[in-house]
Amino acid sequence: MGRTGIHAFKAVPSTYHMVLKFPIRNGVIEARGDQKMARSCYVAALRPDGTGGQVLPIEDMDVRENNELRGKPAEDLVPIPLDPLDPEKVTYIGASLDKPLKGRLITFLQENNDVFAWTAAVMPGIDPNLITHRFNVDPTRKGVKQNKRTYAPDRLEAIKQEVEKLLEAGFIEEVQFPEWLANPVMVKKANGKWRMCIDFTDLNDACPKDCYPYQELIP
Incomplete structure (x- = not known):
């Protein structure tokens, strides 16, 4: 439905419970989803090129302390150092970007590296x-x-x-x-x-x- 459709219906969705509730003239109606259909939609959403690929099951996408199970980004990322004096201050951009665009993006990030907050100590003076x-x-x-x-x-x-x-x-x-x-x-x-x-x-x-x-x- 998208956010505009959900807003138009004044609906409240719950992906965990597979249910959508929205008001009507004489009360509130709920529409329940199907687990198999939801899985197929989830898989389709992760296939932008239509070729598919290995998909992490929904039940394995929870946060684990050993960090072994983790969803993968849509494309490979490359680290970009923002401060030559501190190699730990890096950000990531897509590896498949065109070279001219990648060069301009890297230059822009490095020139504006002061907007990144690496620690709480660099954010003083914020109104409580x-x-x-x-x-x-x-x-x-x-x-x-x-x-x-x-x-x-x-x-x-x-x-x-x-x-x-x-x-x-x-x-x-x-x-x-x-x-x-x-x-x-x-x-x-x-x-x-x-x-x-x-x-x-x-x-x-x-x-x-x-x-x-x-x-x-x-x-």
Whole structure:
């Protein structure tokens, strides 16, 4: 249907549950999908040239900590160094670009490498009203403090380094008596480094969800 069609129908899709809900005159109707048809559409969407190829099954596209299962980009990518003094500052562009276009793109990226934020420390002075997240937590729900997890030495060191960087940049601060306490979750990136995420499962569960915001049904 596309985004314009979904907007026109005031529809709310759920790819996980294979269902689409949208309002009608006397209520809400739902249309359920077919798993086999969805798989065939998924495979077709990954075949822009019509020749097909090896496709990662849907059930294998979840995030794994060992990073062994990962969807592949549509084309090969080549690294482009942005700073000759720091070889780790690289970005990637498509390997199949025409040489003139590739050259202009590389020059443009290198000339504007100051727009890339490699660490939290290079983004000072941002208004907290712009970047602060506020959760719509149900006031009747009691805060949950997750039990402390144990981590392997390499993950523990990565957590320590990430927290120290965020503290130094002023992006986070220590709270002595938290009502909510969530553990970090370490996910390995494609370059072999660790990405630190936060387990907000309990907090998300306490936030009311409105599946049909601003919905107005015609009587």
